Amino acid sequence: MSLIKQLWLTITGVLLLTFIGSLLVGVTSSHQYIEQEIRIKNIDNTNALALSMSQMDKDPISIQLLLAAQFDTGHYQLIELIGPDGEVIDRRTASEAVSDVPAWFRHLVSFDVPAGTAVVQDGWRQYGTLHLKSQHSYAYRTLWQSTLRLTGLFGLIAVVSLALTSWLVHTIRRPLYHVVQQAQAMGERRFMTSKEPRTLELKTLVKSMNRLSLAVREMLNQETDQLEQLRRQLQHDAVTDTLNREAFLDRLANALDSEGDIASGLLIMVRVTHLTEVNQHLGHQATDQLLNQLSRMLEQLSTSPSYVGRLKGCDFALLLPGSDQSEALAAQLQQGLEQLHQSTEIALTTPAAISHYHQGQSRGQLLAQLDGALAQAENQPIGIITTQADAEAVLFTTHDDWRAALQAALQDGIELAHYPVISNQDSLLHDEVPSRLKIKDEWRTAGLFMPWISRLEMNAEFDLAVTTQALADTAQTGHPVGVNLSTQALHKGDYLTRLINLIQQHSQWAHRLWFEMPETAATQFPTEFKHLCEQLSQLGCQVGLEHVGPQFGKIEGIEDMGLHYIKLDATLSHEVLLNPTKQSLVRGMATLAHSLGIRVIAQGVQNSDTSEQLFKLGVDGVTGPGVRQDKKA
Numbered sequence: 001m002s003l004i005k006q007l008w009l010t011i012t013g014v015l016l017l018t019f020i021g022s023l024l025v026g027v028t029s030s031h032q033y034i035e036q037e038i039r040i041k042n043i044d045n046t047n048a049l050a051l052s053m054s055q056m057d058k059d060p061i062s063i064q065l066l067l068a069a070q071f072d073t074g075h076y077q078l079i080e081l082i083g084p085d086g087e088v089i090d091r092r093t094a095s096e097a098v099s100d101v102p103a104w105f106r107h108l109v110s111f112d113v114p115a116g117t118a119v120v121q122d123g124w125r126q127y128g129t130l131h132l133k134s135q136h137s138y139a140y141r142t143l144w145q146s147t148l149r150l151t152g153l154f155g156l157i158a159v160v161s162l163a164l165t166s167w168l169v170h171t172i173r174r175p176l177y178h179v180v181q182q183a184q185a186m187g188e189r190r191f192m193t194s195k196e197p198r199t200l201e202l203k204t205l206v207k208s209m210n211r212l213s214l215a216v217r218e219m220l221n222q223e224t225d226q227l228e229q230l231r232r233q234l235q236h237d238a239v240t241d242t243l244n245r246e247a248f249l250d251r252l253a254n255a256l257d258s259e260g261d262i263a264s265g266l267l268i269m270v271r272v273t274h275l276t277e278v279n280q281h282l283g284h285q286a287t288d289q290l291l292n293q294l295s296r297m298l299e300q301l302s303t304s305p306s307y308v309g310r311l312k313g314c315d316f317a318l319l320l321p322g323s324d325q326s327e328a329l330a331a332q333l334q335q336g337l338e339q340l341h342q343s344t345e346i347a348l349t350t351p352a353a354i355s356h357y358h359q360g361q362s363r364g365q366l367l368a369q370l371d372g373a374l375a376q377a378e379n380q381p382i383g384i385i386t387t388q389a390d391a392e393a394v395l396f397t398t399h400d401d402w403r404a405a406l407q408a409a410l411q412d413g414i415e416l417a418h419y420p421v422i423s424n425q426d427s428l429l430h431d432e433v434p435s436r437l438k439i440k441d442e443w444r445t446a447g448l449f450m451p452w453i454s455r456l457e458m459n460a461e462f463d464l465a466v467t468t469q470a471l472a473d474t475a476q477t478g479h480p481v482g483v484n485l486s487t488q489a490l491h492k493g494d495y496l497t498r499l500i501n502l503i504q505q506h507s508q509w510a511h512r513l514w515f516e517m518p519e520t521a522a523t524q525f526p527t528e529f530k531h532l533c534e535q536l537s538q539l540g541c542q543v544g545l546e547h548v549g550p551q552f553g554k555i556e557g558i559e560d561m562g563l564h565y566i567k568l569d570a571t572l573s574h575e576v577l578l579n580p581t582k583q584s585l586v587r588g589m590a591t592l593a594h595s596l597g598i599r600v601i602a603q604g605v606q607n608s609d610t611s612e613q614l615f616k617l618g619v620d621g622v623t624g625p626g627v628r629q630d631k632k633a
Contacts, residue, residue, distance in 0.1 A: 004173055011165050019154045026150050027143065031109050034139045038113045045074065046116030046132040053081075053130070054121040064090050075135040078115060083128045098137040101144045109143055111136045175202050182209050185560065192560040216559055220592065224553030227588045231549065234581045235571075237310040239288050240295040248309025248317060250571035253363050254604065255321055257570075259434040260484065260518075261454045262321035263359035263447025266329060268301075269370045270294065270337070273349040273378060275314040281346050290344060291316075297336040301329060305520055322451045326354050326386050337382045351377030355387040359447025395440060395448070402452045409437035409449075410461065414469045421482065421601055421623040424615040429601070430480035430514045430542075432623055433473060435466050459486035460495040464502060470513065471506045480512040484546070487521040490528045496535060503539050511540040516567065519548045519555075526556040533562045546603070553592050563598050565620075570604025573624065577613050590618030 049070055056062060063081065071079050071092040081089040098106060115133035119126055175197030182194045186209065193210045196203050235247035243251065255262045272278065272294065279287040291310075298308045298318045307319040323329070337350050353373035357366055369387055377383030396402045416433040423429050436443040453462050463485050470481045489495045503510050515536055522529045522545055533543045544565035545552065552558065552566060568589065576582050590600045602614045605624035614622055 003176070004169060007169060007172075008165075011161075015158050015161060019151075019158070022154060023147065023150060027109065027147055030143050030146050031111075034143060035111050035113055038111060038134055038136065038139060039116075041134050042113065042116030042132055044116075045134070046118040046130055049079075049132065050118035050120050050130045054127070058122050058127055060089075067092055075138065076132065077135050078131065078133040080115075080131040081120065081128050082131070084126050089128055094135070096135060096137045096140075098140045101137075101140045105144055105147075106140050109140070111139060172199060172202075175199060175206070179206055179209070182206070182213075185562075186212070213559070216595075219595070220553045220559060223588065223592045227553070227585060227592070230581060230585045230588065234579070234585060240291050240310055240316075242295045242316070243307055243309035245309065245311045247571065248307060248311065248319070249363065250574050251307050251309070251319055252357075252366075253574075254570045255319065256357065256359060256361055256363055256366075257604070258359065259446040259450070261450040261486070263445075264324075264451045265319070265321040265357060266323045266326055266354060267357050267366065267370065268298070268318040268320070268329065268333065268352060268354050269311075269374055270298065270316045270318075270333075270350055270352045271374050271378070272314045272316075273351065278346065278348070282344075290340075293340055293343070294350075297340060301332050301336065322454055324356070324451070324455070326356065330354055330384050330386055334382060334384055337384075341382065349378065349380075350382060351380070352382075352384045353377060353387065354384065359445060395444075399456065403456050403458075405439050406437070406449060406452065406456065406458060409439050410465050412438055414465055415443055416466075416469055416473055416481075419623060420627055421621050422611075422627050423621045424619070428479060429599075429621045430482045430512075431477075432482045433466075433470055434484075435462075435469075454486065454488055457488065459489040460492040460498075462486070463489050463495075464498060467499065467502055467513075471502075471509050474509050474512040475506070480514055480542075482514040482516060485515055485517050485521075485532075487518055487524070490521065490525050490532065496532060500535055500539065503536075503541065507539065514542040514544065514565070516544045516546045516565075519545050519552060521545070522552075522555045522558070522561070526561075530557055530561050537562050537564075544599075544601075548589075552589070559596055563596070565599035565601055566593055567601045567603050567623075568619070570624070573602045573604045573606070573610060573614065573622075576617075577610060583613070583617055586614065586619065587617045590620075594618065 049066075053063065053066060056066070067079055067081065067090050070076075071094075076092070077094060077096065079090075079092045081091070083089050113133070113136070115131045118130045118132075120128045120130050175195075178194045178197070179202055182192055185192045193213045194206050196206050196210070232241075235243055237244045242248075252267070255265065272291070275287070278290070282290065294316060295308055295310070298316060299306070301318060302320050302323065304320070304322065306321070309317050309319070311317050320329070333352055333354075337352065340350070341348050351374050353370045355366060355370050355373070373385040373387050377385045396405060415436040415438075417436060419432040419434070421429040421432060434446050436445060437449055438444070439449065453459055463483075467483055470483045473479075474481045503513065513536075517529065517532075536543050542564040544563055544567060546567040547569045548566040549569050549572075555561075568586065572582065572586055572589075576586060586602070593600045599620040600618065601621040601623060602619045603623055605611050605614065605622040605626045607626040610626060611622045
């Protein structure tokens, strides 16, 4: 039984006991008082009547007339005159008429008052004994009406008391509900904080729980800072704080293998020629400052997520997933390099090359193409060459053509591929189901069309179509499925409502849906993402983040979002067998996630040896080219 119900029952019980006690005391007191008054009335009336009879002639007719007159003018049950010999001289009786008082009440409070008795004298001789008993009807009526008034008054008091109690219970329930909610959240390892209530006992409890939540938040920050230090040591260039060669090439390979909206975009390379001579002329510190200026300039070329890396001492690269604005970027790059030249004492040569990339393209071929373009651009102080995109990768040349093709493909339906996510117990966690669309009579992978889905802001419609197909797929196969949702769709006003309605229509399969979004969704839009997590979790769905890096612990409110799992970025799995620092990074992320009750899944796993190593590091599941579906489901 809930505490609120117990409180209601206790208050109701106290009110009932108070009413019963008050009623008993009131009725008993009134009963005793009225009974005493009747007894006194019987005695007084008997004595007065006996005195009158003692002073009159003892003519039988006169005696009868006096008794009749007294009986008719008063309220008596009995007036009786008995002679000394025990013979009845005269008797008058009447029954009680109390129809307005319930019989059960009369029986419950019946009066037991003896008749008044007095001696009637005839001179010095006893004439007889007079017995007189008053009617009790008025006493019953008075007591009944008093009881009704007392009950009515108590009923009014009870109504007011219950109203005040309801307000009090509501006042207590609100902070109590938050306390229960906070306790449940902590049981699920979601460390939320609550406003401290006024109730002293609850305030002490909430204060303690809030301290625990803040301690967890501080622990997350400390662990995340340590992981960030490891990551920077592993992935960043010490001079410019950009990605080092290995980390940048991992990012590029991940993009080329992706089936999301990062599967195509732009790659820019900038070279500072004759860096050794520049270093000798400017000095080590000034040269480092120059390279840092170049890095910051590249970072500022795009407001969308991008990656800057230092491939060699003199070569810098910028990866712009999802971008196709090569001409605009070339103009911005030209302006940025001119400003860099103007701020430097010596003449610089900084050739640059811009190339489109697409899914499935060879990383080596792409870099060789850019390297060749850089060689051509070195003939000018600021030479920028934009390479042509592969003809095979260009299906349409205008936005309108792409929109028409995508709308037609969505009308025709979506096909889902299946890639297993395997747990450390060799069981199937879920199937990743990247989508396929039929464009120009061929089923195209998501890496080809997803960038255009994003550019044309068709993410919401696409997500709903994929979810519909995923529901049909899990109903047919019985396997849980992982559905990717786009960050852009969070801004659509009715997107979440439509998604929830769709899942509710197939609620029997909701527990098989594993929804995931990129880590950027939680970092850029924490409020909207948390609301999405709450809504989907209430339906029984699993919610997670993909492409997660070591900074996930610093996501605002991560401890209160209710995430079920995260998928580590594929760059963390690459060569994890040979890199102790990367192993420490993965182990730390797994420990941090587990402290919040979050499963950890590694992406981009290339072979079984890597899977085994990741499981030893604390990862709960793996997926990638090296994960086979011959595991038991």
